[in-house]
Amino acid sequence: xxxxxxxxxxxxxxxxxxxxxxxxxxxxxxxxxxxxxxxxxxxxxxxxxxxxxxxxxxxxxxxxxxxxxxxxxxxxxxxxxxxxxxxxxxxx
Numbered sequence: 001x002x003x004x005x006x007x008x009x010x011x012x013x014x015x016x017x018x019x020x021x022x023x024x025x026x027x028x029x030x031x032x033x034x035x036x037x038x039x040x041x042x043x044x045x046x047x048x049x050x051x052x053x054x055x056x057x058x059x060x061x062x063x064x065x066x067x068x069x070x071x072x073x074x075x076x077x078x079x080x081x082x083x084x085x086x087x088x089x090x091x092x
Contacts, residue, residue: 017088024077032071036082040069 018033043063052060068079 019081022081024079027078036067
């Protein structure tokens with residue numbers, strides 16, 4: 001898991017309101033947000049999003065799913081918070 005350098009946090013412009021804990025199970029999510037975003041950028045590498053079709057026989061692995069698995073987020077409630085988070089600071 002990626003570590004965040006707390007001493008240099010003051011020079012980083014954190015303009016987001018991220019969920020601190022999962023609303024359902026109470027698992028801490030805030031420390032995983034930056035690592036999740038970093039893994040998504042590394043995984044996509046500027047590649048266009050490829051559509052896939054669910055045929056019921058196999059489930060393709062997505063970059064989001066791989067990043068969540070790497071961070072140890074197995075519960076569907078925690079995964080939901082990470083996948084559906086909207087950065088409100090852009091909207092305010």
